[in-house]
Amino acid sequence: MAYPPSYYAATANDAPPPAPLQGDITADVCIVGAGYTGLSAALHLAERGYRVVVLEAERIGWGASGRNGGQLGIGQRKDQRSLEERLGRDWAHRLWELGVESNALVKELIARHNIQCDLKPGLLHAAWKKGDAEWFRSEVDHMASEYGYTAMRYVPREEMREMVATDCYHGGILDEDGAHLHPLNYALGLARAARAAGVVIHEESRVTEISRTDPALVKTAKGTVKASHVILACNAYLGMLEPRVAGMIMPINNFILATEPLGDDARKLIRDDVCIQDTKFVIDYYRLSADGRLLFGGGESYSPNLPKDLAAFVRKPMLRVVPQLENRRIDYAWSGAVAITLKRMPHFGRLEPNIVFAHGYSGQGINIATLGGKLVAEAVAGQAERFDIMAKLKTPRFPGGTWLRYPGLVAGMVFYAMKDRLP
Structure with missing residues (x-):
């Protein structure tokens, strides 16, 4: 099965052909989602000596992991001052420490396993409104004084115009620890590193049922995996496989x-x-590819149905920034689905003593999802203290549950999209 057409698919490093699950096998851990x-x-568990099987409904990195904007942030999806107000200073500090580790973990894995994914440094947060620029200036001071974080600096409007060829922004923050990469190749x-560590990956092996037993039985159309532990790592592609968390x-x-x-114009x-x-609430995000293209993400759609002409759909917000x-x-x-939560913080937890999950990264998936895998591995191995820091975050169910959540989303997105257009 071919990947959906995209720049990333067209420039993907070689991958072995899929090997769907055939027959009945056993493992220490079965992971649903690649x-x-x-x-x-899978990689972290294999390094601990566990026998690990990964079942993927489509191909490795089929979902957001292979289609996203490629921007590697630091910290959590919500800013630290918001987390301090909501959770208190101590908990916010623990979340920041995990967020810093998540960024470093991605870079360490890339270096240790020689992953060729066009990693480049630097993430520039751009202030769409004047008030955002004022908030940025105070944010740099707060992060330096409260967290000792000095890798970010405030960028005034005049310098923003030199760094990016647009008049749209009132200021910005340059985060030197931020980065960008080719997400599918990452x-x-x-996957290559996991296989080298002994992990077995079966693509084109959609899971249809997971028993609530110990050991658990994970079923596909053509086989089963009996495992002592199950990890749900489906994110936006969970569907109704596990209704107990789908509505979150x-x-x-x-x-x-x-x-x-773009040739010489790229660096201009x-x-x-x-x-x-x-x-903006409906953000624009963009960067240059390794071969000098502009990769631009943007636009807003409040329907599960895709626009008929994706290029024209995204071209409109692109030209608003760089006419x-x-x-x-x-x-x-191209398009792809990401999973958001109401609080825009990830959702970790246990469904049974031997079934754990992590999802809902809300657009901060490269770093937090990579760390999420490590924390889930720690929990399976009986060291759940760090996993529990994330699992303690309260994740409310979307109003209307799994089936009726979209009308509420549409109303909210329309409201915030209108605020984006106000001065």
């Missing part, structure tokens, strides 16, 4: 395009080759 969470969990690299996450579609190679567009994300690309060709356009 995205960042599942692959990271996932494929994790909402799959939403994101859209990205890739222009033709983004001077320092950093990745950029703005402060000088009006005559440039669009070579690729």
Whole structure:
């Protein structure tokens, strides 16, 4: 089965052909889903000596892990001051420490396993409104004084215009620990490392049922895995496999395009080759690829149905930011689903003593999902203290539950999209 068309699929490193599960096998741990969470969990468990089987319904990195904007953040999805107000200073500090580790873990795995994924440094947060720039300035001071974090600096409006060829922004924060990469090649690299450590990965092996027994029996159309532990790592593609947690996450579609190679104009567009994300609720995020294309994510859709012309759909917000690309060709356009939570923080937990899950990264998946896999592996191994820091986060169910959650999402997204357009 081929990957959905995208720039990432077209430039993916070689991957072995899929080997669907055939027959009945046993393992210490069965992981459902071969995205960042599942692959990271598999690798860390195999390094501890566990026999691990990964079942993937489609291909490795099929979902958001292989289609996202490629931006590697630091910290959690919510800013630290919001977490302090909501959770208290001590808990916010523990979450920050995990967030810092998540960024470092991705870089360490890439270096240790020689993953070729075009890793480049620098993430620029761009202030869409004047008030956002004022908040940025105070955020830099707060992170330095409260957390000792000095890798970010405030960028005034004049310098923003030098760094990015647009007049849209009122200021920004440059985070030197942020980075960007080729997300599908990162996932494929994790899979290669996991296989080298002894993990067995079966693609095109959709799980249809998981028994609530010990050991658990994980069923596919053509086989079963009997395992002492099960890890659910499906994120936006969970569907109704596990109704007990499906209503806590909402799959939403994101859209990205890739222009033709821009040649010398690429670095005129983004001077320092950093990745950029703005402060709108429906954010724009963009960066340069290794071959000098602009990869731009943006646009808003409040329906599970995709726009008929994805390129035209994303081109509109792109030209609002960089109108000088009006005559440039669009070579690729694609979509993918991410899982959000109401609080925009990830959802970790246990469904049975031997069934754990992690999902709902809300757009912060490269670093937090990679760390999530490591924390899930620790929990399976009986060291759940760090996993519990995340699992203690309260994740409310979306109003309307699994089936009726979309009307509420539409109303909320329309409201915040209107706020994006106000001064």
